[in-house]
Structures are given as structure tokens and as C-alpha cells.
Amino acid sequence: MTEQIEKTKQELLKKRPPVVVVLGHVDHGKSSLIEKIKEIKILEKESGGITQHIGAYQIEHSISSGNVEKITFIDTPGHAVFSAMRSRGAKVADIAVLVVAGEEGVKPQTKEAIMYIKKAGIPMVVAINKMDKPESNPEKVKRELIKEEVLVESMGGKIPSIEISAKTGKGIQELLNMILLVAEMENLEADFSCPGEGVIVESYLDVHRGPTATIIIGKGTFKLGQLIATCSASGKIKSLEDSYGNVLKEALPSIPCVMLGFQKVPKVGEKIQVFKDISSVQEHIQVGEKRYQEREVIDAGSGKKILNLILKADVLGSVEAIEQVIKNIPQEEVFLRILKKDTGNITEFDVKLACSSKAKIIGFRVNADKIASKLALRDNISILKFDVIYDLSQAIRNLMEKMIEPEIKRKDLAQVEVLAVFHTDKNRQIIGGKVIDGEVVLGSKIEIFRNEELVGQGKLVNLQKNKKDIGSAKKGEECGMLYEGDIRVEDGDIVHIFKEEKEKRGL
Numbered sequence: 001m002t003e004q005i006e007k008t009k010q011e012l013l014k015k016r017p018p019v020v021v022v023l024g025h026v027d028h029g030k031s032s033l034i035e036k037i038k039e040i041k042i043l044e045k046e047s048g049g050i051t052q053h054i055g056a057y058q059i060e061h062s063i064s065s066g067n068v069e070k071i072t073f074i075d076t077p078g079h080a081v082f083s084a085m086r087s088r089g090a091k092v093a094d095i096a097v098l099v100v101a102g103e104e105g106v107k108p109q110t111k112e113a114i115m116y117i118k119k120a121g122i123p124m125v126v127a128i129n130k131m132d133k134p135e136s137n138p139e140k141v142k143r144e145l146i147k148e149e150v151l152v153e154s155m156g157g158k159i160p161s162i163e164i165s166a167k168t169g170k171g172i173q174e175l176l177n178m179i180l181l182v183a184e185m186e187n188l189e190a191d192f193s194c195p196g197e198g199v200i201v202e203s204y205l206d207v208h209r210g211p212t213a214t215i216i217i218g219k220g221t222f223k224l225g226q227l228i229a230t231c232s233a234s235g236k237i238k239s240l241e242d243s244y245g246n247v248l249k250e251a252l253p254s255i256p257c258v259m260l261g262f263q264k265v266p267k268v269g270e271k272i273q274v275f276k277d278i279s280s281v282q283e284h285i286q287v288g289e290k291r292y293q294e295r296e297v298i299d300a301g302s303g304k305k306i307l308n309l310i311l312k313a314d315v316l317g318s319v320e321a322i323e324q325v326i327k328n329i330p331q332e333e334v335f336l337r338i339l340k341k342d343t344g345n346i347t348e349f350d351v352k353l354a355c356s357s358k359a360k361i362i363g364f365r366v367n368a369d370k371i372a373s374k375l376a377l378r379d380n381i382s383i384l385k386f387d388v389i390y391d392l393s394q395a396i397r398n399l400m401e402k403m404i405e406p407e408i409k410r411k412d413l414a415q416v417e418v419l420a421v422f423h424t425d426k427n428r429q430i431i432g433g434k435v436i437d438g439e440v441v442l443g444s445k446i447e448i449f450r451n452e453e454l455v456g457q458g459k460l461v462n463l464q465k466n467k468k469d470i471g472s473a474k475k476g477e478e479c480g481m482l483y484e485g486d487i488r489v490e491d492g493d494i495v496h497i498f499k500e501e502k503e504k505r506g507l
Contacts, residue, residue, distance in 0.1 A: 055202025102136030414438030458485020
């Protein structure tokens with residue numbers, strides 16, 4: 001009986017398009033590659049291409065047999081979004097394209113991307129980009145990848161690599177062919193007949209259409225009128241659109257689909273599924289709220305510095321990606337507190353909140369409205385705007401580091417034997433001595449040692465040689481020093497000359 005059920009299940013499975021995520025270091029060409037693929041493939045369509053950022057899109061690619069195959073690309077702000085999806089248990093991608101610039105090679109975010117791909121357990125295709133630049137060295141890139149345990153085929157491994165130029169289009173067709181070949185080897189299939197299940201890859205509040213979500217369907221079919229829910233939001237499907245804005249009656253596996261009908265904006269990375277009745281939806285939401293209940297930090301710790309942030313971004317996926325990045329910033333010295341996180345442009349209310357809470361406003365792919373800009377200028381409120389999450393992260397790190405007290409480090413300069421005391425006046429003395437080690441520098445601090453015991457300290461106010469002011473005196477030279485301190489110097493004392501320098505501390 002069990003074998004019969006399994007056989008029936010197997011018969012229901014059909015081939016589905018691969019879902020691809022593009023990852024890599026900032027400025028290595030992830031966005032350029034995605035844009036080039038759009039330019040080559042999407043603009044061929046009569047619909048005129050995608051008019052807004054929806055988080056994913058699907059292309060059609062002709063292979064050597066003459067058949068047309070589909071590929072779905074996740075178009076996110078970076079691997080931070082990919083990580084946010086994975087953190088909620090969602091398997092969102094089948095294949096990862098790792099983009100590495102041919103002239104720069106493996107960089108910190110390349111290593112992070114490799115780690116994310118390995119954790120996801122999905123196959124990888126390496127795209128060595130910027131091959132239009134004469135300084136690009138693909139063999140060097142491949143050798144660097146070996147150190148990260150990424151062994152490409154030409155180096156004796158199993159991971160395919162393609163040399164491309166997102167600028168000229170070189171290698172793009174070969175990359176798409178390789179993606180489809182890897183997908184064929186993975187034997188990607190899904191049951192098209194069951195109720196739909198998928199993952200939220202983008203979400204935001206559209207002022208005209210209400211809560212809007214982009215989903216990628218894992219299995220089954222979504223249809224108009226069905227009850228749907230994630231762990232944080234529910235609703236009834238009012239509208240389905242593909243990545244070109246075309247209206248759909250139903251959405252099938254691997255299709256990126258814009259869905260309307262949620263009562264509130266769902267979270268990126270959440271699983272979405274169809275339910276048969278309201279009671280099932282309510283039960284699912286209650287379980288989800290317990291599982292994903294967010295913890296509010298009340299106390300940052302005694303004496304700990306706090307950097308308050310107000311975060312505004314274009315879409316909810318960006319908000320969650322930035323939150324994920326912020327969580328990974330060390331906060332032993334400075335604690336980060338997000339007072340407000342929201343989508344849309346920076347408003348007057350955001351500036352007033354920043355003013356009252358001494359917060360920094362962080363904008364990602366958004367602008368400040370006119371009133372907010374004028375108010376921020378008047379009240380000297382910082383508004384920092386970014387288009388790249390990596391740049392945003394570095395800016396927050398810089399703000400935190402400015403709040404950290406520098407470390408005071410001592411630098412020993414010289415030792416002077418006191419030969420004579422010429423004049424004493426209140427807390428000042430003119431003393432003569434011989435430099436027995438190092439170099440005396442004007443403006444330094446002084447410690448007085450008598451019989452090898454520290455008896456007092458002060459500072460070097462003036463330095464002379466042959467009754468002329470000098471800036472320094474070296475080993476073996478005799479000099480006169482104007483000393484100001486808390487104890488009187490005596491003949492035979494040893495004066496230690498040193499400086500205290502402030503050294504910037506990192507996170």
C-alpha cells in the first residue's frame with residue numbers, strides 16, 4: 001500500500017524551472033549581471049520589461065535543442081536577504097551563482113557568500129566577471145577560491161566556472177546554459193496539483209494596492225480566492241501577477257508572483273501556504289506568533305554606550321536584510337538600538353523622533369521629503385542614505401567606532417640623570433641633566449625615580465641647551481629642563497620621559 005502511495009506521488013511530480021540566487025562581494029558585478037540578463041532576455045518580451053523592484057523575475061532561454069527553458073532569478077539587495085530567508089527555515093533557491101571580479105579576486109563578502117551557499121546546501125556556479133578588463137586574471141581567482149574550498153572544474157574540481165562580462169554580455173549565454181545543465185542534474189520537480197506552498201521573497205505596503213508580496217512557489221498552485229497565510233500575516237488572494245505585471249489566473253511552481261490580498265505585510269523569508277478554512281488560518285497564525293515573537297531589548301547594560309537608529313528602506317526585504325547585517329556587527333562596546341523600522345521615504349515624524357532621541361536616520365534606496373530635509377538641516381539631524389547594504393553597514397560601524405573611547409598607550413622616550421637643580425619656584429623647577437638613554441622631546445610627561453622608586457610625576461614645560469630653546473635632546477647630551485610637577489627633584493634622581501598617545505579602538 002505504501003509503495004502504491006509513493007508511486008502515485010511520484011507520478012504527480014513534474015519538471016519545474018530552477019530558482020537562482022546571485023551572490024558575491026560588493027562592486028563585483030552582481031547587480032550588473034542581473035541587469036544585463038534583464039537587458040538581453042526581458043526586453044525581448046512585448047510587455048516591455050519589469051517596471052518596479054519586485055524581488056524576483058523569470059526569463060526564457062533557448063537551448064541548443066531549440067527548446068525554450070525558464071529560469072527564475074531572485075533579485076535581492078544581497079546575501080543578507082538570502083540569509084534572512086534561510087533563518088526562517090525557507091529553502092528559497094536551487095542554485096547559487098557566485099560572482100567574483102576577475103581583477104580583484106576573492107574578497108571578504110565573497111567568503112561570506114560561499115559560507116551562505118554551503119550552509120544552504122545548494123549547487124554553485126562560479127561567474128568570473130569583468131573579463132573585459134585587461135587586468136582580469138581568472139586563473140588567479142580560481143587559485144584563491146581553492147583556499148575557500150571551492151574547487152572549479154578546470155582545477156580538478158566539480159564546480160563549473162564561466163568567464164563573463166556583465167558590461168559587454170560576454171559569457172552570459174554560456175552561464176545560462178550552465179545553470180540549466182546544473183538544474184537538469186538536480187532533477188528539479190514539484191507537485192503541481194496540490195495546494196500552493198511558497199516563500200515570501202519581497203513585501204511592502206503599496207499606498208494604492210495595500211500589502212503586497214512577491215512569492216516564489218515551491219510546490220502546488222495558487223489560485224484567486226484562496227485563503228493564504230504565513231506565520232505573521234493572512235488574507236485571501238485578490239490578485240496574481242507575474243514579474244512583467246501580467247495578470248495570472250493561477251501561479252505554478254518556481255514562478256515569481258506578485259500577490260495581493262494580505263491583511264498586513266508579511267515578513268520576508270516566511271513560508272506561505274493555502275488553507276481550506278479560516279480556523280486553520282487562525283491556528284497557523286497563533287503558532288507562528290509564538291515561534292517568531294520578537295524580543296525587545298530593554299537594558300543595554302550599565303554604562304554601555306547606545307547608538308539609536310531610525311531605519312527607512314524601499315521594501316520590507318531590505319529592512320530585514322539590514323537588520324540581519326546589523327545583528328552581525330559586534331556590540332560589546334556600543335549597543336545598536338533600532339527605534340523605528342519602516343518602508344517609504346523619510347518623513348517629518350522620522351526627523352522629530354531622531355531629534356528627541358538623538359538618533360541617526362538611515363535610509364536605504366529612499367529619499368527624504370522636503371519638510372523632513374528642511375527640518376533635519378535646521379535641527380542638525382544626520383540623514384545617511386545608501387544604495388548598497390555593505391556601504392550602509394560600514395557607515396554604521398564608523399558611527400559606533402567614533403563613540404568608543406580611545407585607548408591611552410604609553411610610549412617611553414628617554415631617561416635623564418639629574419646633575420643639578422638650578423631654581424625652584426612653587427611647583428616648578430629648572431634642572432640640569434644628562435640624557436642616558438633615548439631622546440627627550442619637548443611637551444612630554446615626566447616620572448621622578450629616587451633610589452629606583454617612583455616618588456612623583458609632572459610634565460616637561462621647556463627644554464634648553466646652552467641657554468637656547470630646543471625641541472629635543474639625544475642620548476649623551478646635557479640639557480636644561482623646566483619641570484612642573486607635584487614633587488621637588490633632587491640631584492641624582494632619574495627622570496623618565498614618556499608620552500601618552502590616544503589609540504583608536506575598533507569594534
